[in-house]
Amino acid sequence: MSQIRRSSFRKSLHQQLRGLFRKFPQSIRFPFYRRMVDCDPAPDSRLELKIAESQEELEACFQILHDAYVSSGFMKPHPSGMRVTIYHALPTTTTLCAKFDGRVVGTISIIREGVFGFPMQSAFDLTQVRAKGGKIAEISALAVHPEFRRTGGAILFPLMKFMREYCAEYFDTRHLVIAVNPDRIELYEAVLYCERLQENVVDRYDFANGAPAVGATLDLRTASAVFKQGYGRRPPRKNLHRYFFELTLPNIKRPSRKYFTTNDPVMTPELLDYFFNQRTQVLPQLDDRKKSLLWSIYDQVEYRPVLPLMQGSADHGHPLRRHQRYSIRCPGTVEFDLGGQKQSFVLDVIEISLSGFQAESKISLSLEQDGWAEIDLGHNKRSRVEVRLVRHRETEAGNFYGFKLSDPDQTWRECVAALEMSLTSGDLA
Structure with a gap:
């Protein structure tokens, strides 16, 4: 006392x-x-x-x-x-x-x-x-x-x-x-x-x-x-x-990445089930909209047994894209033929899929142009692909452009395949 x-x-x-x-x-x-x-x-x-x-x-x-x-x-x-x-x-x-x-x-x-x-x-x-x-x-x-x-x-x-x-x-x-x-x-x-x-x-x-x-x-x-x-x-x-x-601490274990991805997911189906279904009821207590969004994120077949079932319609206004997009941050350039002269523009790629990518450019670009892009997808992982500029989105954060790939090369296909098959960031190390 x-x-x-x-x-x-x-x-x-x-x-x-x-x-x-x-x-x-x-x-x-x-x-x-x-x-x-x-x-x-x-x-x-x-x-x-x-x-x-x-x-x-x-x-x-x-x-x-x-x-x-x-x-x-x-x-x-x-x-x-x-x-x-x-x-x-x-x-x-x-x-x-x-x-x-x-x-x-x-x-x-x-x-x-x-x-x-x-x-x-x-x-x-x-x-x-x-x-x-x-x-x-x-x-x-x-x-x-x-x-x-x-x-x-x-x-x-x-x-x-x-x-x-x-x-x-x-x-x-x-x-x-x-x-x-x-x-x-x-x-x-x-x-x-x-x-x-x-x-x-x-x-x-x-x-x-x-x-x-x-x-x-x-x-x-x-x-x-x-x-x-x-x-x-x-x-x-x-x-x-x-x-x-300025200081480098040897105590810090930094993530090992093969590609320039921006996430480090760790939730395997077993971990997701253990923490959010068995030990707590976080997943079963979600409403149908959030359950649907969760299904769109964890779209690999391995996750299906542990994801919460929806009570009503599965359609909540979030249709899945034909090709899944993946968050990434990597440098690149695109070259266009403008008036008979080759001109190159610096890109900051922020998202990729099997059929295209989204990038920021500090210089304005004109739509419906064909050219060649070189993207560093990871360490010693450079891809050269034929592209067409198809979309432009201006925001307060900058100008973002959507590029469609004519035919992804082997490096691009390997990167997307690795992202598609991986369950956690450890699979990409």
Whole structure:
């Protein structure tokens, strides 16, 4: 009983001290937060950061997340002892984990916009973020094991560094968005230079059990310059700019990819069934529209036995394309004969299928032209194909063009076949 009273007293004292500290002006509070940063440039060799991909790693991540959310009041205890959402089931979500001596001690999930959008979209307006162009990823499900929360960021900062590198270098992401408790928003603003999406606090954020939340964003395209201005002259353990943008940590295990894909799916049919049908009822509880979308994503025959059956019509306005499209980010060029002269244009390919591809061009192109495209689909995987420019779509993010292939070459066919046959990113390594 006395231990409970001491714990309650300390919690009350900390709350009072935080309340007093908030009365200081922001010009004092924010520099104070930044001086508290402690990022070890040489973490313990027993620390490993990687994509969570096995049943054991994912289950440990979901358990740590469950306990953290329950203790914070963001969810009610679940019989499974895990926090699992439908977003974790999508190939556009990647869960990272921090392991110490082989034991999972921290986790964070990165959610690219997929068929279900973002969790935050139910409460926050992302219009201004979208207007800047570039892909968005929601950072969610951040949790560190209680035994490692008082280690001065020894787990948190390496995990966040891996997250930033993964988003910028592998996940095709420009903007990060996050929903945090109002009590913690200033740490994100001061230490990570996040900007609030809106001034007002959302009183009830359903994705966190109705708890209040504040939305924030970070532009990865400008983050390096911002961090350099704030941290550039600080010593190594206080210099988040050097830590996040210049330092290479051998503790980070980066994904191995044969092709320049932008997703790292890990959900095999067995894992999907275990987490979302057996341990929880996430899939059976979906409405028919979401079930239909899930079927369109996992269209390989191996997934059919574990996907939820629909109660009504299977037609929900989402007809399947003749050829499945695959997300990719790779460089290329296209050459057209314009007035008797060959002219080449740089492309940024973002999507491919067996019959064509979609790409961004900084220079305007005219439709209904025939030419030749050279695309680097992966390391030493260059394809040269005859194409016809058939579509143009102008958006706030840029100009995107659709190309139809006359006849895919062997490299192109091998790439698409590999993407079609693979169940997880491990199949493409």
